[in-house]
Structures are given as C-alpha cells and as structure tokens.
Amino acid sequence: MTSADGTPVRVGVFGLLGSGNLGNDGSLEALLGHLRAAHPEAVVDALCGGPEAVTTRFGIPATRMHWYRGEYRTASRAHAIAGKALGKLVDVFRTAAWVRRHDVVIVPGMGVLEATLPLRPWGFPYSLFLLCASGRLLRTRVALVSVGAATIADRPTRALVRWSARLAAYRSYRDTQSRDAMRTMGVDTARDEVYPDLAFALPAQRASTPADPSDPADPSDPAGTVCVGVMDFHGGNDDRARAEEIYGRYLDATIRFVRALVEEGRAVRLLTGDECDRPVVSAILDAVESPLVTAAEPASLADLMKEMAAADAVMAIRYHNLICALKTGTPVLALSYAAKSDALMTEMGLGAFCHPAREADADRLLEQFRALERRSPELRRTLAERNAEAARRLQHQFDSLTAAVFPAADHAHTPRKAP
Missing domain, CATH: 3.40.50.2000 (Glycogen Phosphorylase B;)
Known part of the structure; x- marks a missing residue:
C-alpha cells in the first residue's frame, strides 16, 4: 500500500517487544504476518523495549523505547533517580519525533490497558500516553489492536490509560470484558469491536503424530505427557x-x-x-x-x-x-x-x-x-470449532483495521522527517 503521493506507507509498531515475553512477541509476529501479506509495500519499524532482539528475530529496524537505559531497574541512588526523571522528559521528544515519521502506529495486542500484574504509572502507562498524545497532535493514526484492558484502581495509572485510549484513532479489544472495563473508566466504546487475541492468527503448530480428536481416550493411561x-x-x-x-x-x-x-x-x-x-x-x-x-x-x-x-x-x-x-x-x-x-x-x-x-x-x-x-x-x-471461528473473526479484524487507519487517497498525509 502507498500514500496518495505514491510513497510507501510507513507503519510503526509499539510495545514491550523483544523484552523476553513470548506473548508480546507473538502478537508482533502475527501482525507482521498480516502486513507482509496484505501490505507488502509498507515500510515497518518498531519503538520497543528490546530493539536488538526485535531486529534480529523479525528483520525490521527498531528503536529503544526509553532514553534512559536503566528504566527497568529499581532506582535507589540519587544519580539513578535523576537519570530516570530526565529520561521521562527526553522521551517526550523522542517519542514525538518517532511518531511523526509514520502514517500509522499500531500497538499489537498485549494487555496494554490493564494493570493485572505489578505496574507503576510512570512506566509503560506513561510511555503509551506519550505515544497516543503524539499521534493526536501530529495527525498520525494510532491503533490499539485486539488489546487487553481491565478496570484500574490506582488513579494516576487509570488516568494515563484512559487518556491513551481516548486519544487513539482506533481501538479493538481481545474480549468483551476489556471493552466493558474501558467504558467503566470513561471511554466511549460505542464503535469499538471485540476480536480474538492476535496470537490466534499465528500458524498452527502440530505434533508429528497428532491425536485424532474423535478417538476415545483412556483417562487411566499414565503414558501421556x-x-x-x-x-x-x-x-x-x-x-x-x-x-x-x-x-x-x-x-x-x-x-x-x-x-x-x-x-x-x-x-x-x-x-x-x-x-x-x-x-x-x-x-x-x-x-x-x-x-x-x-x-x-x-x-x-x-x-x-x-x-x-x-x-x-x-x-x-x-x-x-x-x-x-x-x-x-x-x-x-x-x-x-x-x-x-x-x-x-x-x-x-x-x-x-x-x-x-x-x-x-x-x-x-x-x-x-x-x-x-x-x-x-x-x-x-x-x-477445533472455536479455532475456526477465531480465524474468521481475526480476518475481519485485519480488514477493519485496514479500512480504519491505513491512508487512502482522500485522507493521506505525507510522512514527515524528524527535525
């Protein structure tokens, strides 16, 4: 796919990718599979937690999400605390510069709108907010695709997550409760859809001698792994x-x-x-x-x-x-x-x-x-029946994403270069 002026569409992907979490990287793999099949001319790169790992495994350029390299280490000394604080300021400009080079930025799956595991507001929620705010200010569409969400009690984290969702140009969720949670937190979800997790779009992996689902199993047989x-x-x-x-x-x-x-x-x-x-x-x-x-x-x-x-x-x-x-x-x-x-x-x-x-x-x-x-x-x-249905719904998700956020001749903007 190309922009109105004939230049390839620039697509950015964003998230805690390449950081050791197999689920997050699986969501990226599923998205890249779709982009390479449906939009082979698109130019794709990432802003992520582990840029070296993403480039090595997926073959796309990647930039570190945080300026401060000790972002994920606990800061106890004064210089570390100062480094983190300075990094939060620098990341405002780094994130905006990265966003403005793209036509669309996609956050692929992941539980980016939840806090079901220990999470501090100045960590990923802050980074996501910078992304979505930059997208709105610079007219780059930000899409949250099949993401997870949950009602958040902590007020600062809740506020950052709520505003991130509001500022995104496109939102879809991986389950109904995620959409309900965002509605509870004050986001208008009337046009938001629910689709399966992106990992369901990955190619199925089978054992070399798969069992026939129709064969009766003996539950007393202790041989199976x-x-x-x-x-x-x-x-x-x-x-x-x-x-x-x-x-x-x-x-x-x-x-x-x-x-x-x-x-x-x-x-x-x-x-x-x-x-x-x-x-x-x-x-x-x-x-x-x-x-x-x-x-x-x-x-x-x-x-x-x-x-x-x-x-x-x-x-x-x-x-x-x-x-x-x-x-x-x-x-x-x-x-x-x-x-x-x-x-x-x-x-x-x-x-x-x-x-x-x-x-x-x-x-x-x-x-x-x-x-x-x-x-x-x-x-x-x-x-077997539910997987077939998930595949059908995910194809609809990708079609919906293309229609909603990929530039068409009547609303494209030319990707801008960073100053």
Whole structure:
C-alpha cells in the first residue's frame, strides 16, 4: 500500500517487544504476518523495549523505547533517580519525533490497558500516553489492536490509560470484558469491536503424530505427557502487601501438582512464557527430583505450541500459554490470575476448567485436571470449532483495521522527517 503521493506507507509498531515475553512477541509476529501479506509495500519499524532482539528475530529496524537505559531497574541512588526523571522528559521528544515519521502506529495486542500484574504509572502507562498524545497532535493514526484492558484502581495509572485510549484513532479489544472495563473508566466504546487475541492468527503448530480428536481416550493411561506452564507470579498491583504469600502458595500448589503426576508415572514438561519465569522452573526441578520432569526453553509461541501439541493435556497460568494450548486443540486447565483468563477459557468452551491462582489448591487442581482429561475427546472437538471461528473473526479484524487507519487517497498525509 502507498500514500496518495505514491510513497510507501510507513507503519510503526509499539510495545514491550523483544523484552523476553513470548506473548508480546507473538502478537508482533502475527501482525507482521498480516502486513507482509496484505501490505507488502509498507515500510515497518518498531519503538520497543528490546530493539536488538526485535531486529534480529523479525528483520525490521527498531528503536529503544526509553532514553534512559536503566528504566527497568529499581532506582535507589540519587544519580539513578535523576537519570530516570530526565529520561521521562527526553522521551517526550523522542517519542514525538518517532511518531511523526509514520502514517500509522499500531500497538499489537498485549494487555496494554490493564494493570493485572505489578505496574507503576510512570512506566509503560506513561510511555503509551506519550505515544497516543503524539499521534493526536501530529495527525498520525494510532491503533490499539485486539488489546487487553481491565478496570484500574490506582488513579494516576487509570488516568494515563484512559487518556491513551481516548486519544487513539482506533481501538479493538481481545474480549468483551476489556471493552466493558474501558467504558467503566470513561471511554466511549460505542464503535469499538471485540476480536480474538492476535496470537490466534499465528500458524498452527502440530505434533508429528497428532491425536485424532474423535478417538476415545483412556483417562487411566499414565503414558501421556502433561505440559505445565509456569510463571513468576506474585499477584497484581493490588496485591503488593501479600506478594510473597501469593507466590509461596502458587509455587507450593504447582510443586504438589507436578509431584502427584510423577507418582502416577506421568511425564511432565515445564514451560515458561517470559525469561523471568526461569527461577520457578528451577524451584520445581529442585523440589521434584525425577527424570520424568523436564524443562523446555521455548523461544517463541511457535515453540510453545509444538510442545503443547505433543501433550495429552496442559495446566498453565500465563495468558499466552493458555492461548497456545487452545490454538493447538489441547485441553488445558487454567490457573487463572486475572479475569482475562476466565473470559478466554469461556470463549473457547472450557470455562469450567479455571482455578484461581491466588488461592491455588493442589488437591482441587488435580481433581479438575482429571475431569479435564476424562472429557478430552469432547473438548478437542469443541476447540477445533472455536479455532475456526477465531480465524474468521481475526480476518475481519485485519480488514477493519485496514479500512480504519491505513491512508487512502482522500485522507493521506505525507510522512514527515524528524527535525
């Protein structure tokens, strides 16, 4: 696609990309797949958390989101605090200069309008606000595509998120509750649509000898592998006072769950979704010393899907771990830390198989897991139907995005160069 003057459309992508979170990078991969197929002439680059990783993996130029390189480290010394403060000012001009070089900037998926995990207002919410405000001032369309949202109690964070959404030229959400949350926080969502998470647009990964969903399974057969997706989970913004208690309970329940499977002769494959999850894997391996327990080192959502496609069943906590299992048609039990997980599981027909992560109980987990395996053939058929519907709806999402934000001859503007 080209602008009215014949120059290629410049598309920017924005987010915490290349920073070790497989779900975020999977959303970027899905978007790039669409752009390369539907808009091959578009010139794409990124403003992101890990520019080197994004360029290496996806082959697009990328710029660091923050001027201050210690942005993600806790600032305790005076020079670090001063560096962060100066960085917030410098980022106003850096973000605006980057935005003005584009016709459209896309924030692909991710929970950018929520605070279900610990989050400070001067972190990503501030960066997102700078992006959306710059887009409005410089007449560059900013699109929030299939993003997650949740009602936020903290007033500064709530205000930044609300204004970011208001200033965006296009908004769509990955579930109905996200749209409802933004409406609750004062955003007019009358024209906003709901579509599946962008990760559902990724190519499906299958095991080399996939099971036939119509074949009855023997729930007493202990031979099948179980994938367990883990997370460095300490609760959300409102749980800071009991973060260690929540983590201890979650880890203990997961260890007991894994140990019970091993005692039944089941092979267990531990999976992560972010680099920060590796200590959890180590803790489980130390607690359950058995050759039946192994750990994978996935580098992408495709890697996760390959692992899960080969498994009989999955128990996972990270949102995009759940998506990977659902996408491959593998029955999954969700250790749910936010309402988005419950909504996803309900949408895909597995709403009965959610367990609260903050109140994790190993005995109840095992009970639910065995019920999940007993219904495996039925659930696999359901997932095949729901995945087909998700693919159809995501194609509609991409068509809607093109119509709404890509420059056409009657409303294009020429990309401007930074001063």
